Amino acid sequence: MSDLLERLRGRGWRLTAQRRVVAEVLDGDHVHYTADEVHARASERLPEISRATVYNTLGELVLLGEVLEVSTDGRAKRYDPNAHHDHHHLVCSQCGTIRDVHIESDPMSALPEPERFGFEVSEVSVTFRGTCPNCARA
Amino acid sequence: MSDLLERLRGRGWRLTAQRRVVAEVLDGDHVHYTADEVHARASERLPEISRATVYNTLGELVLLGEVLEVSTDGRAKRYDPNAHHDHHHLVCSQCGTIRDVHIESDPMSALPEPERFGFEVSEVSVTFRGTCPNCARA
DNA sequence: TCTTGACTTAGACATTGTCCAATGTAGGAT
DNA sequence: ATCCTACATTGGACAATGTCTAAGTCAAGA
CATH class of the missing domain: 1.10.10.10 (Winged helix-like DNA-binding domain superfamily/Winged helix DNA-binding domain)
Incomplete structure (x- = not known):
């Protein structure tokens, strides 16, 4: 940066x-x-x-x-600000904090053609939700 | 319903x-x-x-x-209202409409343990973005 | 240093969502 | 069938987030 x-x-x-x-x-x-x-x-x-x-x-x-x-x-x-690295997000459902995470497969390829409904698909984001260690303790 | x-x-x-x-x-x-x-x-x-x-x-x-x-x-x-079927979303960046879509792999398994940072991960959502046929015509 | 068009400001306004006290009512009890 | 009461609804105030505008300010090229 x-x-x-x-x-x-x-x-x-x-x-x-x-x-x-x-x-x-x-x-x-x-x-x-x-x-x-x-x-x-x-x-x-x-x-x-x-x-x-x-x-x-x-x-x-x-x-x-x-x-x-x-x-x-x-x-x-x-x-x-981490826009130049391909990543996704892990969000705490309770406090809302976010961590950047990296995943193992390419999610874009998981959407078959017939499921695109004529859209020009340009982007995909994967969001994991859960409870962070901090909130789990409370 | x-x-x-x-x-x-x-x-x-x-x-x-x-x-x-x-x-x-x-x-x-x-x-x-x-x-x-x-x-x-x-x-x-x-x-x-x-x-x-x-x-x-x-x-x-x-x-x-x-x-x-x-x-x-x-x-x-x-x-x-489609809460009982596992699905994800395809969103038009321009008009905001949403389609339900079904994907081929399980995104939850794509997040390796070291990338979970101690979170109790319970949920994952995949959102594809693009331009719908309607907005593409305009 | 001067000039100018881009930038900043304060605050009004818009949208989306939440809360509360007063009122209404669904459905069990009689 | 009627009554009771806890739960649901209402309307409007309020809160949080974001957008817009007119007037003033300033970065940077000439």
Whole structure:
């Protein structure tokens, strides 16, 4: 993620303090924040940043393919900076935290032609649900 | 779905006009309405039914395992009455409609033990995304 | 350094969902 | 058949998440 800003600048992105802090917040291992969590953390470094800017920036990062949008539960969407590695998600049904996981087979090939109903299928995501060790203890 | 009401009565459900129309709306092939769509359709038969009741009833049907809650896009959740058959979903990225699909392999077995991170994994859902024939034409 | 179009802001608004106190009613008891 | 009462429904306030707009600000090229 460190060279993300360079890559984006190369694509004509205007580099602002706000965008920088949003990118910095997303940087990290296994981070899956909601938009408001990103806003809260960005505000620690740049107190006057507005919610609208965070939403805008996240939306742009998704469009640019740098970040994945994950909506697992009908609550707030979460943003996954690990967009360049093929992976899926393991979600705790109780607390909502997400882990990236890697699976052994290619799920796309599991959908036979007659089950595609004329769709142009372009993407597949596998979501495992369960209870995380933390919630299991409680 | 026709005997749904009987099954629920057997579980101590009090049978009201409101619950009946909600169940009737959900009855059908490949129906995946949002809560407000269910409310709109239920209102045609029972004009004074309230939104709260529709939400309550849908929530109960989910708890009872008669209906599946599907949240594919961070927009409104959709309700899938096909809960008794193992299936997955094919979603149109543009218009949001959902088809039930059946796949060839068991995705649960594709997640190796070390990738479970101590979770008690209980459920897996596979979501295919693409463009439906209708939207492709436009 | 100047200029300009892109970016940011605050807050109104929209959508989806939840909660609560007051009222109504299904179905067992009599 | 009627009554009782616990459970269900209602409407509207509220909450959470996300979108939009008009006005002000600023990054970066000339």
